[in-house]
Amino acid sequence: MTRQFSAVFRRDFAAFFKTYAAYVMLAVYLVLSMVATFYFGGYFQLNNAGLISFFRFQPEILALLVPALTMRSWADERRSGTIEFLLTQPVGYLLVVLAKFAAAWIFVLLMLILTTPLWLSTAVLAAVDNLNILSGYLGCLLAGGAFCALGCMVSSFNKNPVITYIMSVFVCWGLSSLDLSSVFGGAAAFSDELLIKITQALNFSKHLQDFFSGHPGTDSLIYFAVVIVLSLWLNLAAVEHKKG
Amino acid sequence: MITAKNLSKSFGNIRAVDNVNFFINKGEVVALLGPNGAGKSTLMRLLTGFLTPDCGETVICGHNVAEERVEAARKIGYVPENAPLYQEMTVFDFLSFTATLRGLSRTDFRNNLAEVVSRLELDRVLGQRTETLSKGFRRRTAVAAAMLHKPKVLILDEPTEGLDPNQKEEMRAFIKEYGARNLVLVSTHIMEEVDAVASRVILLNRGKLVRDTSPEELEKISPRGGIAEAFRQLTGGI
Numbered sequence: 456m457t458r459q460f461s462a463v464f465r466r467d468f469a470a471f472f473k474t475y476a477a478y479v480m481l482a483v484y485l486v487l488s489m490v491a492t493f494y495f496g497g498y499f500q501l502n503n504a505g506l507i508s509f510f511r512f513q514p515e516i517l518a519l520l521v522p523a524l525t526m527r528s529w530a531d532e533r534r535s536g537t538i539e540f541l542l543t544q545p546v547g548y549l550l551v552v553l554a555k556f557a558a559a560w561i562f563v564l565l566m567l568i569l570t571t572p573l574w575l576s577t578a579v580l581a582a583v584d585n586l587n588i589l590s591g592y593l594g595c596l597l598a599g600g601a602f603c604a605l606g607c608m609v610s611s612f613n614k615n616p617v618i619t620y621i622m623s624v625f626v627c628w629g630l631s632s633l634d635l636s637s638v639f640g641g642a643a644a645f646s647d648e649l650l651i652k653i654t655q656a657l658n659f660s661k662h663l664q665d666f667f668s669g670h671p672g673t674d675s676l677i678y679f680a681v682v683i684v685l686s687l688w689l690n691l692a693a694v695e696h697k698k699g
Numbered sequence: 700m701i702t703a704k705n706l707s708k709s710f711g712n713i714r715a716v717d718n719v720n721f722f723i724n725k726g727e728v729v730a731l732l733g734p735n736g737a738g739k740s741t742l743m744r745l746l747t748g749f750l751t752p753d754c755g756e757t758v759i760c761g762h763n764v765a766e767e768r769v770e771a772a773r774k775i776g777y778v779p780e781n782a783p784l785y786q787e788m789t790v791f792d793f794l795s796f797t798a799t800l801r802g803l804s805r806t807d808f809r810n811n812l813a814e815v816v817s818r819l820e821l822d823r824v825l826g827q828r829t830e831t832l833s834k835g836f837r838r839r840t841a842v843a844a845a846m847l848h849k850p851k852v853l854i855l856d857e858p859t860e861g862l863d864p865n866q867k868e869e870m871r872a873f874i875k876e877y878g879a880r881n882l883v884l885v886s887t888h889i890m891e892e893v894d895a896v897a898s899r900v901i902l903l904n905r906g907k908l909v910r911d912t913s914p915e916e917l918e919k920i921s922p923r924g925g926i927a928e929a930f931r932q933l934t935g936g937i
Contacts, residue, residue, distance in 0.1 A: 462799035466785065473787040536783035540844075543747045543779075544800040545772040696751075 459546050463554035464561075467528065471562060480520060484566050487516050492573065505583060509573060510591045510667045514631040514660065517563070517599050522623030524562055525606025526616045528555045529694070533614045542694070552691045556607050556683075563599035567592055587669035594666025597679040598659075602627045604686035611693035630682075631659050700725050700774075700852055700882045705755035706745055708738075715741040717906035718755070723899075725851070728878030730897035730914075731886040734934050738906040739886040740780050743856050746884070747777045760851055773801070776845030780856040782838045786830035790821060790840050793829055797844040808847070815843040818873065834861040838870075846877075853883045859892060871895045890927045893917075900926075904934045 471477035488509065492498050496508025532538035541551060574592075577583055606623040613619040655661060659682075662675035701723040708716040716738045723729050731739050744750040746757050748764040748771060757764040762771040784793055794815075798808040816822050819839045824832060829840060838858065845853060858874065859867045874883050874896045885896060893900055893914055900917050902910040910917065910933060914926060921928035 458799050459802070462796055466788075466796055470785075470787055535786070536779060536781050537785055539744070539749055539779040540783050540841075541800075543749050543772060543775070543777050544797070545769045545802065546800050547769060 456547075456550065460550050460554045460557075463541075463546070463551055464558050467555050467558035468561060470527075471524070471558075476523070477562065480523060480562075481566060481569060484516065484520050485569060487520075488513070488570055489573075491516060506574060506577060506588050506591060507667070509570070510595065513595045514598055514663060515628070517595065517602055518627035518631050519624060520566075521559070521563060521599055521602035522606045522609075522620050522627060525559050525603055525610055526620040526623060527610070528559060528607050529610040529690075530613045530616045530619045534616070548694050549691055552607070552611075552687055552694060556603055556687055556690075559603040559607065560596075560600050563603060564596060567595055567599070584669065590669045590671055591667045594663050594671065594675075597666070597676075598631070598663055601630070601659075601679050601682040601686070604683040604690070605630065608686040608690040608693070611690045631663075633659070700760050701746060701884065702758040703742075703746065703755070704758075706742065706752050706757065707754050708741055708745055708750060708752050714906045716745060716752070719903070719906075719908045721901055721908065721911055723882055723884065725882050726879060727898050728874060728883045728885065728896050729899045729901060730893045731884060731901050731903065732888065732893055732930065733886075733903035734888060736905075737888075737903040737934070739888075739903055740856055741906075742903065743777070743779075743854055743884070743886055747775055747854060748772060773848070774851050776848065776850035776853045778838070778841045778845045778855045778858060780860075782841035784829040784832075784837060784840060784844075787828065789826050789828055790832070790836075790843075791825045793840060794844055794847060798847050801848040803848055811847050811849065815846050819843050820869075835863060835866040838862060839866075842870075842873075851881050853877060853881060855883065855885045857886055857888075859887070859889065890925075890930060893926055902930070902933055909933050 471480075491512035492506075492509040496511055498508045529538070532541060542548065574583075574588055578585070605626050606619075609623045609626060610616075610619045613622070656674065656678070659678075662678045665671045665675045701721075703719055703721050706716055706719045707714070719742060731742065733739050741750065745752050746759070746764070748757070748768040751765065757771075759771040760774040762774065764771045785796070788796065794812060795808065798812075803811065816825065819842060821836070821839055821843055824836050824840075829837065832840065838861070842855070842858065845855075855874070859870050862870060871892065874885060877883055878896070878898070883896075885892070887893065897914055900910065900912055900914055901908060902917070910920075917926050917929045921932050
């Protein structure tokens with residue numbers, strides 16, 4: 456089973472590089488991240504020995520780029536017909552779903568690793584709170600994981616990679632920017648406290664901010680785990696019921 | 700080895716496979732014959748577990764496909780209609796990938812690879828990316844991948860489609876040889892293929908099984924004789 460997982464994982468991961476999409480993606484991600492950090496984030500003006508200006512724009516950048524990574528994971532299998540080859544092998548569907556998700560998530564990890572020189576150079580210039588930065592990176596990795604799972608899920612419903620990309624960006628961006636507590640907060644006078652607590656618990660950016668501020672709670676970890684598990688479960692259901 | 704019981708599958712209002720029943724034993728080469736849209740590919744997808752039937756069941760070598768899909772898949776080698784391959788892989792990589800999915804040990808892979816490569820004459824394209832292969836080699840690669848684990852049941856969807864006459868001849872010889880020791884189910888709408896390889900014919904029309912007989916018996920159906928005539932008569936052709 457491990458060998459089968461590893462085979463599907465390696466195929467998907469290698470496919471990113473064989474089509475050169477990976478190199479373009481890495482370059483675009485690094486350029487966007489650096490422009491956002493130094494130009495829009497005001498890295499030098501903030502006078503803060505941390506990476507706040509870097510982390511601030513990561514949800515938007517990842518929501519834009521991760522769907523480009525996952526758009527082909529299932530849509531391409533459907534379009535080219537290889538899904539029929541893959542799903543008639545003696546391999547559990549869950550294993551294939553997890554392997555494809557893992558390939559995309561590890562790529563996100565690679566993207567984040569490539570930004571660590573910024574961390575190192577900041578550490579050289581000033582005394583930084585390394586744990587705080589590590590927590591921020593963990594937040595980005597979890598957000599990236601959630602986007603990968605959502606992207607794979609959307610991809611499993613579609614045949615067309617372009618439509619998959621647009622829908623995935625919509626879902627990822629929507630999830631990361633929708634502030635449910637402010638939506639329901641406006642009607643606070645009419646809502647009970649429980650409703651407000653629930654909307655806050657569902658707030659993506661609130662949980663991510665917990666990581667960026669260096670104080671991630673168990674609720675934030677659970678939140679991202681739930682988003683990932685739920686998306687992958689829908690992905691599995693789509694694969695099982697919409698194979699042709 | 701293959702049992703299909705009351706198999707039915709609809710897509711919206713279209714009944715693609717309608718209450719199909721048959722049993723196929725070891726040593727048979729069965730041609731699944733029918734006009735375009737008869738439900739041949741859908742039936743094959745139901746047999747391999749790729750599609751779930753609306754009702755009915757498939758049993759492959761004692762394994763119910765709905766309940767033991769993975770176990771049943773171990774016994775099957777399947778080549779879908781368009782012989783899909785991963786474009787970015789070389790032929791060797793694709794075969795190696797398939798062997799890993801099939802759970803073959805390295806030694807078994809090496810031994811079986813040598814055998815299928817020589818049988819299907821793939822040696823000169825082993826290092827070539829599959830996207831650069833001709834149609835004939837693409838199909839042979841897909842057949843090689845389906846045979847790597849020496850399946851007891853080989854299911855081929857239109858295996859000679861797009862091949863040149865020489866390649867067709869080679870593929871048919873291979874099917875006949877493999878079917879003598881195992882079970883081969885071949886879908887086709889080409890009459891000469893039935894003559895060349897099949898020991899039995901299952902004729903489908905509009906999703907329904909209209910005849911399950913030998914090629915010799917099928918020939919006798921039409922007063923003018925010949926499988927093509929019988930095919931036309933049974934499928935409502937002119």
